[in-house]
Each structure stands twice: as structure tokens, then as C-alpha cells.
Amino acid sequence: DIVMTQSPDSLAVSLGERATINCKSSQSVLYSADNKSYLAWYQQKPGQPPKLLIYWASTRESGVPDRFSGSGSGTDFTLTISSLQAEDVAVYSCQQYYSTPPTFGQGTKLEIK
Amino acid sequence: EVHLVESGGGLVQPGGSLRLSCAASGFTFSSYWMNWVRQAPGKGLEWVANIKPDGTEKYYVDSVKGRFTISRDNAKNSLYLEMNSLRAEDTAVYYCERSGPPYRNWGQGTLVTVSS
Secondary structure: OOOOOEOOEEEEEEEOOOOOEEEOOOOEEEEOOOEEEEEEEEEEOOOOOOEEEEEEEOOOOOOOOOOOEEEEEEOEEEEEOOOOOOOHHEEEEEEEOOOOOOOEOEEEEEEOO | EEEEEOOEEEOOOOOOHHHHHHHEEOOOOHHEEEEEEEEEOOEEEHHHHHHHHOOOOOEEEEEHOOOEEEEOOOOOOOEEEEEOOOOOHHOOEEEEEEEOOOOEEOOOOOOEEEOO
């Protein structure tokens, strides 16, 4: 199974500042046939199911604010929130769907400083 | 609009059984792969199982193989998860999800607690 490791485990950022969360996979999730990284990012608020933010490592889901962006390829990925808003307080998780079983990172808790 | 509602969770003793259901609406249920994904308290997400639209293919995470069975009834627009030989480590919120990964359509989840 591919192991997904996020860093940091928790993060406190001031309102309006940039937040950066990293995700590393134990093997490449880049599929050479289509040159796509099979990597997604989710946001989860307490008591709610996860919400898909980013897929194919950098494609923003419809309706997701453009302050959220994803980057990276192969084994190293980053989720960036360009200007933190109060409603962005949540746990963020990465997921690989390159191989079965699809696996998630442990989550990064984002708070306001 | 896709609508998924899980039910059937509760408190069960170790070694016991439970059957979860997921009622689907707002889309043609019989056309989509369906998933169960779980989240233990304070832990990360874990994919559990999925099933092909016609029910002929099913896949499971290793930790539940031989204990859990995913099934569906397309006439009733319903997805099921039969859970046997439950263990403390199966304690989690169980979500049904349509057609991922990536997972974009989730229910609200149902809590399963395995404890004596």
C-alpha cells in the first residue's frame, strides 16, 4: 500500500497570511500514460464529511475558492491557502488514488494564530 | 442533487455484527460505483470497500477482508455494509460515497462503536 505522510500535523496561521501543507507519498503517484498525479486534497470541518478541494494534484473542484491551490508531482505535493480566512479552520487531508487501496494522509489541523 | 443517507450504526460488542445502509437519491444509482469510507475518532480517513454498478465486482481493504461484505440493491437505490466479527479498531464513522476516488459526494456518516 502507498503510505501518505503529511507535514506538519498542526499549523497555526494568522488571518490573511499564507498556509502551506505538505504531503509525501511512499511511491510515485504519477501515471506516465496521462502525465497526471493521482492526488487529491480534502477539507474536513468538525461533525461534517470531507469536502473535495483539489484533484489531479492541482485541479480545483468546482466552487472551491481560488485562494486554495495544489502543486507538486510524483511523490511531493503541497496545498496552499494564499490568504487564510476564518472559515478555513479545518483538518486537511491528502489522498492518493493511483493504486488500490486508495490511501489518505493522517491529516493536518489548521488553526488561526 | 446527490443525496446519501447512512443508517444502522450503533453500539455493538466485540465479535458482534451490524449492517449499515446507505439510501441514495438524486442520481441514477445503478450507474455508479459506490464506496464505504470510515474515520476512527480523531484519526484519518480509511477507504473500506467498493462495489461495481451491477454488483459483480467488490473490493476491500485488507483489514476487513473476510469480515465485511459490501452489497447493493439497485431496485431500492441502496448500498449496504454487512460487518461481522467486529473489533474495537472498527469503531469509526462510516460514510458512503458515490463513484470516487476522488471522493466528491459523501453522506453525513453513521457512527459504529465496538465496545463491551
